[in-house]
Amino acid sequence: MDVFGLENSRELVVSWWPKINDVVHAVSPIWNTSRAFGIHVLRFDTTTDRPTLLELVLSFAITVIRIYMIYIILVTDAWDLIFVSSSQLVEKGLDIVLKIPFAMMLFVPWIFLFRKTKIFYISRDLDIFDALVNVPFLFFVRTSCFLFSAIIFLFIQIAKYNYPANYQFFHMFSTLFATAAISIPLLSLASIRGLEFWMDHFFVLTFVGFSWSGGLLYNNICNVLLFHILYRIEVINDFLRKSITSDRLEDDLGSVLQLIKTLMRLHDKLSDISTNCSQCFGFSVGTSVFITMIHVLISQLITTFAFIRVMFYHYNETELNDSIIYTIGTTSYCCLPIITIWIAGHIKKRNVITFKLVHRIINTTNVVEIEDLLQQFSEQMNHRSPSVDFRFFDVDWPLLVKACSEAATYLIIMIQFETKI
DSSP, X not given: OOTTSOOTTSOOOOTTSOOOOSHHHHHHHHHHHHHHTTSOOOOTTOSOSSOOHHHHHHHHHHHHHHHHHHHHHHHOSHHHHHOOOSXXXXXXXXXXXXXXXXXXXXXXXXXXXXXXXXXXXXXXXXXXXXXXXXXXXXXXXXTHHHHTTOOHHHHHHHHTTOOOOOHHHHHHHHHHHHHHHHHHHHHHHHHHHHHHHHHHTHHHHHHHHHHHHHHHHHHHHHHHHHHHHHHHHXXXXXXXXXXXXXXXXXXXXXXXXXXXXXXHHHHHHHHHHHHHHHHHHSSOTTOSHHHHHHHHHHHHHHHHHHHHHHHHXXXXXXXXXXXXXXXXXXXXXXXXXXXXHHHHHHHHHHHHHHHHHHHHHHHHOOOHHHHHHHHHHHHHHHHOOOOOBOXXXXXXXXXXXHHHHHHHHHXXXXXXXXXXX
């Protein structure tokens, strides 16, 4: 069963949605949208792992435009008029905190460019995994330079199960995330002071929304790729549940041994993908999902404090409306690390299930060859399993609990400080 309680062995298709045939097209909605917003200039299925001259020029041009727009924001009063509050802590705090995405988006295109090798490997490894599961002969032809020593018979064993890739479902998932990343900033900024205010300060507010959507898209790319990893871990678990049975062990020992070897390679390939995802979106060059988590914590803290002030100290209607809109807007950022933590937690949980399935087969089989091979599989998982980490900490549910407790503590301090003024 996958994270939505659906059988992974059943392909999820919708008649009115376009037919998607590979992982590149499955990721394309959010990848191409983020490229249009200047988050990067790379193709997901890039043919080379080194930056080209055109990519360098485009990244430089995007950086120059962003620096110019940041200068415009600093010298105009449009930005200051967005945030109106009787509390200097709220007004200046939101002013500083919500300018962080501008600086973040300044460096993100270069992060993608410097991490192009990792992105190249993510795309290639996902393709290898799916081709090994679904189209063994084409996989052998396309990746012979990487796995030339592989045996075609091994691929044919996997082909018998004809595992669905569910690319259409992933395509819908990416489209939903891309749509939300664009519409939330647009609706929030339009609601703060109205469309007339937007027209009067068109360039400033458009750049604000552009950068806001860019930050959402940047983090959503990470979440989409992590969801691809999560689904494929469950593919391995389904093979262990359904394919390595007592009947097959007795009837087709050679086939089962080849299947276990293939699952070991698939599991190791997922470890490669998760490692590259962590390195692409983890703590690097001063801007990352790690920075976003801290940014989200502070933003949510200030907006919640503003809302409490309005509700309990009866400030004016404008400030009430602003605090509600601020809360809704920052919650969109707040959802991103929560989704990351949710997927990362499920990845860890699915790895535990893989451990249990492997050891259950070890404890129930009487075939020495299979037991030895599964012991090797267990050792491999002990040393290396798919996981999400940002260098200094693992991403899991305890991280969210700690963040919430810290936010509650500082919120209480801020409220007490306000009552004494």
